[in-house]
Amino acid sequence: MLGMQIPISGNEGTMASTAQQSDVTQRSTRRRGKHVHHGRTLAAWTGSTIGLIAFIVGAVAVVIQNWPLFWASVGLAAVGLIATVVLQRMGYGAH
Numbered sequence: 055m056l057g058m059q060i061p062i063s064g065n066e067g068t069m070a071s072t073a074q075q076s077d078v079t080q081r082s083t084r085r086r087g088k089h090v091h092h093g094r095t096l097a098a099w100t101g102s103t104i105g106l107i108a109f110i111v112g113a114v115a116v117v118i119q120n121w122p123l124f125w126a127s128v129g130l131a132a133v134g135l136i137a138t139v140v141l142q143r144m145g146y147g148a149h
Contacts, residue, residue: 097147101138105131 093102112127141147 093148095142095147097138097141100141101134104134104137108134 093099108127108131111130112124115121115124115127138147
């Protein structure tokens, strides 16, 4: 609530809200040119899917205490990270 002014007369409240509204309007128009993908790219989906599978396999491996399977899932997570970077550099990412 810092920076808010308490209106004393009827005009001050209107003036303050107009100034705030124009500031918000200017900020939203400046951001319109940038398109945000929110991860909707082939690189993001591939990396997320491989990572999800790696973490599920790793969790199961810890529960059943199968350490070679656990380390294989760590390797699979690394493969997912590498696949994401490679696909981004090939042009399938948001950059």
